[in-house]
Amino acid sequence: MSNASITLYHYPLCPFSRMVRLLTAEAGVKVRLVEERAWNRRPEFLQLNPAGEVPVMVLEDGTALSGSGPISEFLAETGAASALMPDTPVERAEMRRIVAWFERKFDREVTRNLVTEKIDRRFMPKELGGGAPDAAAVRAGLANIRAHLKYVGYLAHRRNWLSGERLSLADLAAAAQLSCIDYLGHVPWGESAPAHAWYARIKSRPSFRPLLADQVAGMPPPPAYADLDF
Amino acid sequence: MSNASITLYHYPLCPFSRMVRLLTAEAGVKVRLVEERAWNRRPEFLQLNPAGEVPVMVLEDGTALSGSGPISEFLAETGAASALMPDTPVERAEMRRIVAWFERKFDREVTRNLVTEKIDRRFMPKELGGGAPDAAAVRAGLANIRAHLKYVGYLAHRRNWLSGERLSLADLAAAAQLSCIDYLGHVPWGESAPAHAWYARIKSRPSFRPLLADQVAGMPPPPAYADLDF
Missing domain, CATH: 3.40.30.10 (Glutaredoxin)
Structure with missing residues (x-):
């Protein structure tokens, strides 16, 4: 097309x-x-x-x-x-499991607690849910990111990319979620060397560049966000 | 296989x-x-x-x-x-949109507010989140089901099945979510004739029978739950 x-x-x-x-x-x-x-x-x-x-x-x-x-x-x-897309139905099921992990579980346990609370609600009118972040939600998000990062490290240590030998939708879904948390400076990269190495590889791809240029008005990311040697 | x-x-x-x-x-x-x-x-x-x-x-x-x-x-x-699965990529995208509507949006806005609160929490140990239902969540679920039922009616009125001419994963995902709310007697079927007619058709299929026989201990469903002329 x-x-x-x-x-x-x-x-x-x-x-x-x-x-x-x-x-x-x-x-x-x-x-x-x-x-x-x-x-x-x-x-x-x-x-x-x-x-x-x-x-x-x-x-x-x-x-x-x-x-x-x-x-x-x-x-x-x-x-x-x-x-x-991986080649076999079983490999595709594994890839879709990991996509769902990040787009459902990580999103619910981390992203909604941090990005929705700290960024989205800042821009929403008060009658639509805008306002100051809920401190308990933020605390939960900061606790949950550590377990998720450990799981990323577990996968990245065993495999070339998160769902197997080749880059797949699983890596993109995971990196997309993590990049939002990284914009807030809340990913403790030091806690998992394999997760850090995997993210460094995907962050260096040309496809990632436009995301690194994103700027939320009045809320610039920390310097490490756009640094390939973070 | x-x-x-x-x-x-x-x-x-x-x-x-x-x-x-x-x-x-x-x-x-x-x-x-x-x-x-x-x-x-x-x-x-x-x-x-x-x-x-x-x-x-x-x-x-x-x-x-x-x-x-x-x-x-x-x-x-x-x-x-x-x-x-529908035959073309565009039809499959439409089917997957409707599946996601029910498995993400309906689940978050209705099912978690009603089923998780009224059933799951009854069986969970207190330290894992068990206890009495949160009244505000239940009220939200009861309000939200009405808008979702209207949307089911909108789709069912325009199409033979929810995503098109043939029965698809969209109908199964929608019916699966709605059946859990129906177990609690909380679907206001009288508010949408096309939604009611669509559910009556899918509820009559042999695949549905085992679901209608489900019983939660100490919490039987209302008689209409298993009745094909509900």
Whole structure:
């Protein structure tokens, strides 16, 4: 397909949007990025995705694909991202297990507690849930990241990439979530050498560069965020 | 593959486990059911799925597949459940969007507020989160189910099944979530005739029968739960 006018509605610190930005860059699919603050529930955006969530990818013919999972599977099925899918059904099940680990478990236990509390709520109107971070949620997120980092290290120590020999959707989903926490400076990289080495490799890829340039107004990342020798 | 000794670790009122029970029945894959109370974090179970969550399907050769998404895609790829996948990539993206709607959004906004609070916490030891339901969560769940039922009706009114002409994983994921809420008698079926008609059709399928026989100790479902003329 020609990629001239594919649009990706995203939010810079949304890990699911970041996953699709990494994916399209790795797959060589050019997209026009449009930032969407989904909590404003803009009617035109709700028509694209009634769930009111980013990411949404709109193809040239106007077809809207919603969610990092459906978008990933679509790009793998139609060829662009097929190299990011392992070869056998059992290996693909293992990859999807790890994707789900990060997009469900890590998101619930870490990202929502830290990114939603410390960044998103800063920009939301008060009547939509905006306000100061919930200190108990932040504490839970800071505790949970350590166990998750240990699991990343466990996988990275046994395998070349998180789900096997080749870079796959699992690495992109994990890196997308971790990169949001890293923007806040809350990943204790010193606690796991294999996790640190894996992240250094994926952070050095050209697909990662645009994420490292993201800036949230009034909340710059720590210097290590964009440093390849972190 | 021969299905003689495939094992499914499940929990009766877990909507993700129910999704896989429906799926295997529709696909003609025989499974041996083993009830797992995942919150007990049994070491042998954590070896199968380090996330400590049901469902987990163990194949004859000992390969463990974790999570309703990975299991569904595996059964579709290996042939048994291929009829539950639409034919084109765009239709499959639409189906996966609806699956994600129910397994992420509905689960977070309705199921966790009602089933986790009213059933799961009843059986959990106090130190693991057991106890009386949180009244605010239950109120939120009861409010949210109405908007979700309206959306089911919207889809069912426009299409033969939720994601298109054919029964698909989307119908199974939606029915699995709704069936757990229906066990509690909290689905206001009278508010949407098309949603009611769609559920009546799927509830009448042979694959649904084992779910209608489920009984939680000390908490029987209302008579309408197992009644095909509800």
